[in-house]
Amino acid sequence: MAIYVGIDLGTTNSAICTYDGEKLRIWKSPEQNDVTPSVIYNDGRRRYVGKRAYDMAPAAPESTARLFKRLMGTSTPIHVKGSESPTTPEACSAEVLKTLFGYLPEEVRQDVAGTVITVPAAFNQMQKDATLQAAELAGIGAVTLIQEPVAAVMSVVRSRASDGIFIVYDLGGGTLDVAIADSAGGRVSLQAHGGIEMCGGRDWDRSIVDSVVRPWLSNTFSLPESLRTDASYKRLVALLEWAAEKAKIELSSRGDAVISLAETEVRMQDLDGQDIYLESPLEKSTLDTLIEQQILDSIQAVRETMERAHIGSHDVNRVVFVGGPTQYKTVRDRVAFELGISGALDVNPMTAVAEGAAVFAESIDWASEKRGRKSAKGALDAMQLGLTFNYTARTPSPKARLVVKLSGSAPAGAEFQVDSSDTGWSSGRIPLTNGASVDLSLTKAGENTFKVTAFDQAGLVIRLPSDQLVINRTAATIDAIPxxxxxxxxxxxxxxxxxxxxxxxxxxxxxxxxxxxxxxxxxxxxxxxxxxxxxxxxxxxxxxxxxxxxxxxxxxxxxxxxxxxxxxxxxxxxxxxxxxxxxxxxxxxxxxxxxxxxxxxxxxxxxxxxQLNFEQALDLVHEEVGRLEERIVSLQEKVDDDELADAFEKLEDAKGKSAYGDSESLKSAMDRTHEIKRILASVRKRNLPLMRRLDLDSCVSFFDDHCREHAKGSEETQFDNASRAALNVIEAKGSDFEIQLDRMRGINFDVLWRQDWFVIERFKALAKATHQFTDKAEHAQLCAVGVDAIKNDSMDALRSVVATLMSVRISTSGESDMLLDANIVRA
Incomplete structure (x- = not known):
C-alpha cells in the first residue's frame, strides 16, 4: 500500500504525518510529543535534534542552531560550536527533516510514494528553492512543496464536512498564513491566500524580553545597555528568551505567570559581581499590550486577502485558527471581533498543517517528473469495439458516475453491468447505449474497486481489454491554487x-x-x-x-x-x-x-x-533604511497622503530592528523595507502627476548642475526637447512620460560616462561598497582589475569593470540608475 507523507517544517516546531488513502497518523517524537522542536544541539561528540536539543539550548546557545527557517533562502552562515565549519539554514533544515523521517518505521519508509513539505505563503522563490535543497540534502526521496495555508485548508475540509466560505488564520512560531476557501461537498476552491513572513510567537518572546524582562533586570542588577548585542551576554539573552517563552505558554491557560530563572540556572554575575536571577511577573494585560500591533498587522493581512477574494465578512462562515500562538484566547477573540466573523477550532492547531500536507500528497502523481496532480477522470477503453467507459476516478463525494461512450452503435440488446469488488453490490444489467450511465456508491475512503462486464445480444460476455476500475474517494479535493x-x-x-x-x-x-x-x-x-x-x-x-x-x-x-x-x-x-x-x-x-x-x-x-548574507548586511540594511527615510521625508514635504504616516511607522520599526544587529533582526528589518516600498508604490499611483513632476524636476536639476557644462550641443538640444515632451504628457495615461524621462536620464549618463573623473569616482565608490555585493571574491577580483586599469591609464578597461560591477551588485531602494543591468529587450 502506498504511503504519503506530509511534513510541517516549522520555525519553532515541526511535525510529520502519513496517509494511506484512508487513515492519517501523526508520528510522535521519542518523548511522545506530536511536534518536534526545530532545534539542533552539538555537544562536540554528537548532534541532538528536537526536544533534547531545545532543553539544552539555553545553557549553551553557541552550541545550538534554532530559528534557521527565518534565514532560508539567504547565504547567512549558521555557527554551531563543535562543528568543523559554519553550516547553512538548508543544512539545518535537512537535519530536522531527517530526524522527522526517522520516526517512521522501516516498513513504512519502504512504502512511501512521496513527501509534501509545507512552506509559508509569504515565502519567496529563493526560500522555496532552499526548502527543496534541504529536502535533497535530507535524502528523503520524491518531494514537492505546498503552501502552509493550503495544507491547513485540506485539513479543515477533511475534519468538518460543512459547505461555505471559511478563513484559515495560521499563526505559527515564525510566520502568519491566511487562506480563504470555499468548500462544497468535500471539494474546495481556494479563493486567495497571503500572510506575513516575520510574524509569530518568536516575536512575542523578543517583545517580552525587551519590554518586561530587561526593565526588571535593569532595576535589579548592573548590566550594560548593549545586553542583547554584547557577545559576553549571549548565553544570558538565550536564557531570558527561553524563560519568556515558557511564561508565555503558561498564560495560554492562566491569567498570570512569572518569568523566572534561578541563580543556579543563570550562573552569571552582573557588572558589580552579583549573581543574576530572574523573577519578573507577566500579566495577561501586559502581553496583550505587547502583541497588540502584531495582531492588528495580522488582521490587516486577513482584510487584504479578503479584498483579493472580493468577499466581505458577511460572506464568511467562520475563521479557523491554526498554530501554537492561536491557543492564546486573546488572539482568537480579537481577530474574530475585529473581522466580525465567529471563530472556530475545527482542527488540532499544532498538527493540522502536517495532516493537510499528507492528504495533499495523496493527490500528487509521483510517477511524473513535474509532480503534477492525479487526473480526476478515468476511462476503460475497448477501442476495437468503439466502446469507452468514462468515469470519475477521484472524488470526495460518496458517489461517482460511470458513462458509456460509443463511437458507433452497439448491437441491439447489448448490455453492461458494474459490480463492486469490495461489497458485492451490482448495478444489474443496463442497456449498452451511448450516454447510458450509472452512479456508483463509494463505501469507504480510499480505493473502491469495481468490475465492468459487457454482454452481446445473446447474453454472452464481450471480452474487454481491461475490466477493472478503481475510484478513489478522497479526504478532500482542492481546485487550482492561486x-x-x-x-x-x-x-x-x-x-x-x-x-x-x-x-x-x-x-x-x-x-x-x-x-x-x-x-x-x-x-x-x-x-x-x-x-x-x-x-x-x-x-x-x-x-x-x-x-x-x-x-x-x-x-x-x-x-x-x-x-x-x-x-x-x-x-x-x-x-x-x-x-x-x-x-x-x-x-x-x-x-x-x-x-x-x-x-x-x-x-x-x-x-x-x-541571496544575502545577513551576518554581513548591517551596512546594507542601514543604507536601505536611510535611502527610504530620505524618500519618505521628501514626499511628506510635497505630497499629502495618509499612507505616508504608515510608511514612516514601519520605517521606525525597521530602524529599531536593525539596531540589534543580529541576522534575524536584520532580515526582519529588510522585510519591513519591502513593505515600505509597496506603500510608496501605492502612494505614487494615487499621486502620479505630482510624482512625475517631482521626478522631472529632479532630472532637470541634475542635468543643469552636473552635466550641461560637459554636454555636446546636440545632447543639450535632445535633453531640452525630451524635457518639454515629458512635461506635455505628465498627465497622460500610459508610459509616454516614463519613456521621455528615461531618455533624459540616458543623456545624463552618456555625458558623465565620457568623463574619466566620473568613471574613476564611480569605481572608487563601488570598490568601497563591499556590502552591496553577495559574491565578495568576484568583487575583489573586479576591483583588482580596476586598480590595474587606473595605474595603466586604461579607461576603456576601467569602464568595462565599472559596468560589470554595476550589473552584479545588489540593487537598493528607489534606484533609477543610468546604467541599466538588463540587456534583453521586449519583443
Missing amino acids: ASHSVGLEVLDKLGGQAVLEPLIKAGDPLPKKGKVTVRSGKSIRAGGSGALFFKLWQGEIDSPVTDNLFVGELRITGNDLESGVIPQGATIVCDYEVSDAGTITMEVSAPDAGVTVGTGHNFYSRQEG
Whole structure:
C-alpha cells in the first residue's frame, strides 16, 4: 500500500504525518510529543535534534542552531560550536527533516510514494528553492512543496464536512498564513491566500524580553545597555528568551505567570559581581499590550486577502485558527471581533498543517517528473469495439458516475453491468447505449474497486481489454491554487529604453501554470566569448522603479553556455517557464532564429545571485533604511497622503530592528523595507502627476548642475526637447512620460560616462561598497582589475569593470540608475 507523507517544517516546531488513502497518523517524537522542536544541539561528540536539543539550548546557545527557517533562502552562515565549519539554514533544515523521517518505521519508509513539505505563503522563490535543497540534502526521496495555508485548508475540509466560505488564520512560531476557501461537498476552491513572513510567537518572546524582562533586570542588577548585542551576554539573552517563552505558554491557560530563572540556572554575575536571577511577573494585560500591533498587522493581512477574494465578512462562515500562538484566547477573540466573523477550532492547531500536507500528497502523481496532480477522470477503453467507459476516478463525494461512450452503435440488446469488488453490490444489467450511465456508491475512503462486464445480444460476455476500475474517494479535493506572489522578468521596453517587468505569473493566477516569454537579445553573445545576457527575476508588481521589487534570482547566459555560433543583437530568445502548485519556477531558454542551442533541457534559473548574507548586511540594511527615510521625508514635504504616516511607522520599526544587529533582526528589518516600498508604490499611483513632476524636476536639476557644462550641443538640444515632451504628457495615461524621462536620464549618463573623473569616482565608490555585493571574491577580483586599469591609464578597461560591477551588485531602494543591468529587450 502506498504511503504519503506530509511534513510541517516549522520555525519553532515541526511535525510529520502519513496517509494511506484512508487513515492519517501523526508520528510522535521519542518523548511522545506530536511536534518536534526545530532545534539542533552539538555537544562536540554528537548532534541532538528536537526536544533534547531545545532543553539544552539555553545553557549553551553557541552550541545550538534554532530559528534557521527565518534565514532560508539567504547565504547567512549558521555557527554551531563543535562543528568543523559554519553550516547553512538548508543544512539545518535537512537535519530536522531527517530526524522527522526517522520516526517512521522501516516498513513504512519502504512504502512511501512521496513527501509534501509545507512552506509559508509569504515565502519567496529563493526560500522555496532552499526548502527543496534541504529536502535533497535530507535524502528523503520524491518531494514537492505546498503552501502552509493550503495544507491547513485540506485539513479543515477533511475534519468538518460543512459547505461555505471559511478563513484559515495560521499563526505559527515564525510566520502568519491566511487562506480563504470555499468548500462544497468535500471539494474546495481556494479563493486567495497571503500572510506575513516575520510574524509569530518568536516575536512575542523578543517583545517580552525587551519590554518586561530587561526593565526588571535593569532595576535589579548592573548590566550594560548593549545586553542583547554584547557577545559576553549571549548565553544570558538565550536564557531570558527561553524563560519568556515558557511564561508565555503558561498564560495560554492562566491569567498570570512569572518569568523566572534561578541563580543556579543563570550562573552569571552582573557588572558589580552579583549573581543574576530572574523573577519578573507577566500579566495577561501586559502581553496583550505587547502583541497588540502584531495582531492588528495580522488582521490587516486577513482584510487584504479578503479584498483579493472580493468577499466581505458577511460572506464568511467562520475563521479557523491554526498554530501554537492561536491557543492564546486573546488572539482568537480579537481577530474574530475585529473581522466580525465567529471563530472556530475545527482542527488540532499544532498538527493540522502536517495532516493537510499528507492528504495533499495523496493527490500528487509521483510517477511524473513535474509532480503534477492525479487526473480526476478515468476511462476503460475497448477501442476495437468503439466502446469507452468514462468515469470519475477521484472524488470526495460518496458517489461517482460511470458513462458509456460509443463511437458507433452497439448491437441491439447489448448490455453492461458494474459490480463492486469490495461489497458485492451490482448495478444489474443496463442497456449498452451511448450516454447510458450509472452512479456508483463509494463505501469507504480510499480505493473502491469495481468490475465492468459487457454482454452481446445473446447474453454472452464481450471480452474487454481491461475490466477493472478503481475510484478513489478522497479526504478532500482542492481546485487550482492561486499564486501568492507576482513574478516578472526585467526587460527593456526598447533597445536603450526603460526597464520594465514582463509578468510570468501574477498574484491570483491559478497554479500550476506553463508559459513562454519571447524577448530579443540586447547584445551579441559568441560561443566561448566573455559576454553575457542577464535575465533578472523580480517578485512584486511595482512598475517604477523595477528595483523596488524583491530580486529573487537570475538567468545568466554566457558564451560558455553556447555550443557553437553566435546570438546576434536583436535575435529572438524564447524563455519557457513552468510554475508549480507551490509557486516554484523552472526556466529554459533557446535562440531558435540564431540557430543556436542554449543548454536544452537545462534549468538556467539560479537563486544564488539574489541571496544575502545577513551576518554581513548591517551596512546594507542601514543604507536601505536611510535611502527610504530620505524618500519618505521628501514626499511628506510635497505630497499629502495618509499612507505616508504608515510608511514612516514601519520605517521606525525597521530602524529599531536593525539596531540589534543580529541576522534575524536584520532580515526582519529588510522585510519591513519591502513593505515600505509597496506603500510608496501605492502612494505614487494615487499621486502620479505630482510624482512625475517631482521626478522631472529632479532630472532637470541634475542635468543643469552636473552635466550641461560637459554636454555636446546636440545632447543639450535632445535633453531640452525630451524635457518639454515629458512635461506635455505628465498627465497622460500610459508610459509616454516614463519613456521621455528615461531618455533624459540616458543623456545624463552618456555625458558623465565620457568623463574619466566620473568613471574613476564611480569605481572608487563601488570598490568601497563591499556590502552591496553577495559574491565578495568576484568583487575583489573586479576591483583588482580596476586598480590595474587606473595605474595603466586604461579607461576603456576601467569602464568595462565599472559596468560589470554595476550589473552584479545588489540593487537598493528607489534606484533609477543610468546604467541599466538588463540587456534583453521586449519583443
